[in-house]
Amino acid sequence: MVKNGGNRSPDFELANASLRSGWPPCFLRAILAIMDGITAMARGNQSGSNDDSIPATTSVSFMCQQCSQPLKLDASISYGSGLDSSSLQELAGVGSSPQHLAGAKSDGGEPKLAMGSDGKGPVRAHREICAPGSEGPLAKTSDTAKAKLAEFAMLADRAMSSNSGGSKEASKNLFHSTRVAISLFDIMSGNDKVDHPLCEECTDTLLDNLDIALRRSQEEGRRCAEFLRQEEATTRQATEDASVVDESRQSLMELQREEAELVQRLQALEIERVELAQEAEHVAAEEIRITDEENRYWREYNEYQLQLDQLLEDNDTVTHQYHLTCHQLEKLKKTNVFNDVFHIWHDGHFGTINNFRLGRLPSVPVEWNEINAAWGQTVLLLHTMALRLGFRFEKYRLVPYGSHSRLERLDDSSKELPLYGSSGFKIFWESKFDQAMVAFLECLQQFKEHVESRDVHFKLPYRINKDRIGDSNGELSVRVQLNHEETWTKALKFMLTNLKWCLAWVCKQMS
Numbered sequence: 001m002v003k004n005g006g007n008r009s010p011d012f013e014l015a016n017a018s019l020r021s022g023w024p025p026c027f028l029r030a031i032l033a034i035m036d037g038i039t040a041m042a043r044g045n046q047s048g049s050n051d052d053s054i055p056a057t058t059s060v061s062f063m064c065q066q067c068s069q070p071l072k073l074d075a076s077i078s079y080g081s082g083l084d085s086s087s088l089q090e091l092a093g094v095g096s097s098p099q100h101l102a103g104a105k106s107d108g109g110e111p112k113l114a115m116g117s118d119g120k121g122p123v124r125a126h127r128e129i130c131a132p133g134s135e136g137p138l139a140k141t142s143d144t145a146k147a148k149l150a151e152f153a154m155l156a157d158r159a160m161s162s163n164s165g166g167s168k169e170a171s172k173n174l175f176h177s178t179r180v181a182i183s184l185f186d187i188m189s190g191n192d193k194v195d196h197p198l199c200e201e202c203t204d205t206l207l208d209n210l211d212i213a214l215r216r217s218q219e220e221g222r223r224c225a226e227f228l229r230q231e232e233a234t235t236r237q238a239t240e241d242a243s244v245v246d247e248s249r250q251s252l253m254e255l256q257r258e259e260a261e262l263v264q265r266l267q268a269l270e271i272e273r274v275e276l277a278q279e280a281e282h283v284a285a286e287e288i289r290i291t292d293e294e295n296r297y298w299r300e301y302n303e304y305q306l307q308l309d310q311l312l313e314d315n316d317t318v319t320h321q322y323h324l325t326c327h328q329l330e331k332l333k334k335t336n337v338f339n340d341v342f343h344i345w346h347d348g349h350f351g352t353i354n355n356f357r358l359g360r361l362p363s364v365p366v367e368w369n370e371i372n373a374a375w376g377q378t379v380l381l382l383h384t385m386a387l388r389l390g391f392r393f394e395k396y397r398l399v400p401y402g403s404h405s406r407l408e409r410l411d412d413s414s415k416e417l418p419l420y421g422s423s424g425f426k427i428f429w430e431s432k433f434d435q436a437m438v439a440f441l442e443c444l445q446q447f448k449e450h451v452e453s454r455d456v457h458f459k460l461p462y463r464i465n466k467d468r469i470g471d472s473n474g475e476l477s478v479r480v481q482l483n484h485e486e487t488w489t490k491a492l493k494f495m496l497t498n499l500k501w502c503l504a505w506v507c508k509q510m511s
Contacts, residue, residue: 062181065195066202073181073197336507342381344500349486351493353377358496359489372403372420379405379419381499382443385506391450393443407439421480434479438467441478444498451505460501462494469494 062071188196194206343354350357356374360366380400386393396407407417417436445464452458461471468475469491476491477483
């Protein structure tokens with residue numbers, strides 16, 4: 001909107017005026033649009049422009065008060081419809097103030113909306129548009145809004161008086177049609193709870209709701225009339241019956257009433273007597289039943305007491321068995337199957353496994369059956385520990401077979417190395433027995449390396465070097481050829497000691 005040659009946005013002033021006055025924004029927007037057009041005409045005349053035409057398409061935009069959609073007004077409410085101030089007064093309805101919407105003329109000859117009967121504002125102060133300077137809704141708007149509306153009247157007069165011909169007529173048409181539309185919408189909004197204007201769809205919805213409300217009101221009126229007729233008929237019947245009754249009829253009714261009361265009392269006493277007799281019989285039967293129930297209770301109590309004593313004894317027995325079982329379980333948990341199955345110890349100069357001596361001395365010639373059995377237990381121990389750890393040897397496969405245990409080469413299973421002997425101690429003996437003992441020592445070395453890879457702190461007391469085993473004091477050969485019985489027996493004792501260390505590590509992992 002242009003005012004005093006400066007530019008100003010109307011959004012803030014329009015919202016502020018709508019909040020303070022209670023007018024819908026569409027009405028204020030319409031007024032401001034008219035003011036913009038008239039102000040443009042006035043400025044055009046002042047600048048000496050010879051263009052007397054005003055755009056015929058100048059219009060005011062209205063919005064539906066329900067769905068906020070833009071509306072296109074029907075031609076029936078335009079300037080050519082013939083509505084004037086007197087028509088608007090008739091539409092305002094009976095009971096309004098004589099001055100309500102009267103077509104009073106301003107100084108410039110243009111119609112303006114009349115004031116209410118109280119002299120402080122229009123009848124619909126929150127809807128109607130009052131003349132500048134009145135105490136209506138415009139009194140609640142901001143100073144800027146009041147100045148706009150005051151300027152609107154002044155500019156309208158100036159523009160209409162200064163324009164010539166068609167320009168003045170177009171201004172009158174626009175101004176009058178807009179005020180007629182706003183007045184019509186305000187009258188419609190004042191006679192109903194719904195704000196106007198409305199679009200076609202919202203109007204159809206409103207009409208449907210009004211039809212439903214009308215039918216409900218008609219049904220409620222019909223029911224009220226029917227109820228009123230019934231009440232009148234009942235009243236008339238009661239009046240007629242009261243006039244017929246006489247004093248004799250009333251006395252007879254009193255006697256009959258007394259007789260009925262006495263009969264009722266007699267019947268009540270008879271009923272009470274029968275009830276007392278039945279109650280006495282019931283009490284006697286209840287006494288017998290309670291006595292029998294008491295006797296049965298004591299019998300059951302004694303039986304349950306016996307059962308309880310028996311259950312307590314059984315519970316004590318089970319509890320004792322439970323403690324013994326728990327003790328045995330703890331004992332079994334502490335028991336290691338490897339230590340029980342493979343008991344490695346020593347007997348003088350001999351190393352023993354499950355009480356079988358491994359080795360022989362000139363002074364103690366151990367039988368070869370015992371030596372072979374000790375070798376069988378030794379092979380079984382190393383084979384079991386390897387299975388427990390999931391370890392496989394590289395060159396040989398251990399075949400525990402009691403006193404005839406052996407080793408087989410993985411690359412050639414036909415080559416068997418017997419780990420047992422059958423003759424005396426000789427300097428030149430069968431070489432396969434020596435090869436079997438050397439191969440077993442190599443398997444023990446591989447097992448030791450596997451354990452060390454899993455536990456860096458694991459160390460055997462005697463180191464193994466090919467066919468020899470020993471410590472810092474010296475290494476001894478496990479071969480029989482070119483060896484002494486004492487040396488051979490001591491080397492086998494070192495080997496069993498290393499096996500015991502490996503067995504202890506495996507037991508620790510299992511626990």
